[in-house]
Amino acid sequence: MAIKIILAAVYLVVVFWLGYRGWRETRQATDYMLAGRRMNPFVMAMSYGATFISTSAIIGFGGAAAMFGLPLLWLTFLNIMVGIFIAMVFFGKRTRRMGVTLDAHTFPELLGLRYKSPFVQGFAGVVVFLFIPVYAAAVLIGISRMLEVGLGINYTASLLIFTGILALYVITGGLKAVMYTDAFQGSLMFVMMLILIVFVYSKLGGVVEAHQALTDLAPKLPESLKAGGMLGWTQGAQAGSPLWLVIYTTIIYGVGIGVLAQPQLAVRFMTVKSDRELNRGVLFGGIFILAMTGVAFMVGALSNVIFFKQAGKIAVDMAGGNIDKIIPIFVSEVMPGWFGVLFLLAMVAAAMSTLSSQYHVGGTSLGRDFYERGLRGRGNPISINRAGVAITVVVTLIWGLVLPPSIIARATAFFFGLCAAAFLPAYLLGLYWKGMTRAGAVVSMVGGFVVSFFYLVFVHTKESAAIGLCKAMYGVDSLAMLAAKGSTGWLLQFTDPNIIALPVSFILAVLVSLATPKMEAKHIEQCWRHL
C-alpha cells in the first residue's frame, strides 16, 4: 500500500507541476484555447493520442474484445489509418491553415467562420457542450470502476476525487496545461501497454501460439454469443448476423470514422505552427495508437485463454457478465503485483488525459462558441471559458453518478457517431469544396443530428430501450421490432445510427449546396488563400 501511495503522489506532483506550468504560460485567450499555437510536435501527437485513447478504449473496448474477439482489430486499423494518418495529413493541415487564416480558436468557430454563420458556430457549440459530458462521464465511470476493483476505493468517492483534481488544472491552465499533462500521461500509458503485450504473449508461448490457443477455445464460446452469430474469437461473426452488425457498424464504423469530426481532437491541429509538426505527429501517433488499442484488443481477446487456463472460465464469466470489469480483473489477478500498481496509474493517466480535453472542449464550446459568439455575450474571454469549463465539469459529474454500468463502450460510440453525423460533412466539404454553402452546412448539421438522434431514441435498441420514450409511445423498445423478424427493417435495431444518418447528412450537404446561392467569392478566396 505504501508503494501505491508513493507512486500516486509522485504522479500527482508531476501532473500538478505541468498544470502549474500551463497556467503560468497562459496569458491570453489564444493560450487558453489553442495553447498559443506553438506546441511541440511530440506534445501535440501524444496529447492527441492520449485524448483519443482513454479508459473507454482500453477498459471498455478491451472488455468488448474479450467478448467479440479479433474483429475489434479492424477498429485499431481504422484508428491508425483514419484517426492518425488521414486525420493529420488530409484534415489536420487544412484545418490548421484555414484556422490561422480565419483566426479560429475552436472547432465550432472554424465551421462558423468558414460558413460566415454564428448559427453554425453556436449550434456546434451547443451539441458539443450537451453531449460531451455523456462521453466524459463514461470515461469517469471507467476509471472509477477500475479503482473500485484495484484499490477498493468507493465508487462515488473516486468520481469526486477525479473531478476535483482535474477541475483544478483544466479550469486554471487551459489547453497548455491539458496538453503538457496529456503528453506525460500518454508516455506513461505507452510504456505500460508495451509491458502488458510482451507479458501476455510470453505467458502464452509466443504470438502465433497465443493466437492458436484462442482459436482452439472457440467451443467454449457462450451459447448467447453463438445464437447472435459469433463463430469464435479468431473466427469472427457470421456476416449479417445481429452481432456482426453490432461489431462492424457500431464499434468499428461509428467509432472508427467518427474520430474525424471530434472537436477535442480537431482543435489540436490548430495548436502547432506549421505542417512539419503534423508530419512528425503522424510518426508518433501511428506508433502510439498501435500500442494502445492494438494491445488492449489483443490482450482483451487473449484474456479468455489465460482465464480459462487458470480458472476454467472465459473472461466474461470471470467478470460476472460485466465486460467493463474484464481488464481490471485481468490486471489484478493475472499480472504481477508491481505491474498492477503501475498499470492502474497508467489507466488513471488515460482517463485524466481524455477527461481534461473533454472538459476543456466542452467549456470552450459553451463559453466561446455559444455564449460569446452565439449569444454575443461580453466579458473577459479567459474568465468566460473558465466558467464554461467549470459548468462542464459539474454536468459530467452528474452524468457519472446516474449512468448505468456497462455504459463505457456505448457512450463512446454514441458521442463519436453523433459528431460524425452532425459535423463530418460540413467539416470535410468545408475544407475541400468551394461550392459548399452556408445553407448546405446548416441543413446537413441539423439534419444529420436529428436523424442520428431519432435513430438513437426510436430505432437502435441499446439506447432506445434505455431511454424508454419509444416504449412509452409505441409499446416496443424499437420501431424496428415491428418489422418481420430477420428482415432488413428488423435488423436496423442492431445497426449503428450513422449507417443512415451520415449518408443523409452528406446528401443534404451536397443537394442543398447545389440548390442555394454560392458564398461570396471574396470570402471563399480568403478561406482557400493558404490551402
Add this chain to the structure above:
Amino acid sequence: MLGIASTELAWAFILCILASVLCVVYGIVKWNDTGAFSEELRDIDESGPKNGCT
C-alpha cells in the same frame, strides 16, 4: 494464418502493423517539411488576434 482462424482477421492483424509502419515512414520522409505558405501563415499568426480574443 498466424494462428488466427479467419483470413480476414489475420489481415486485420497485419494491416494494423502496416498502418503503423506507414505512419513512421511518412513522418520520417516529411520530417522537415513545413508545407506551403508557412512563412505567410506565421506572419498572420504573429500579427495578433482578430476575432475578439485578447
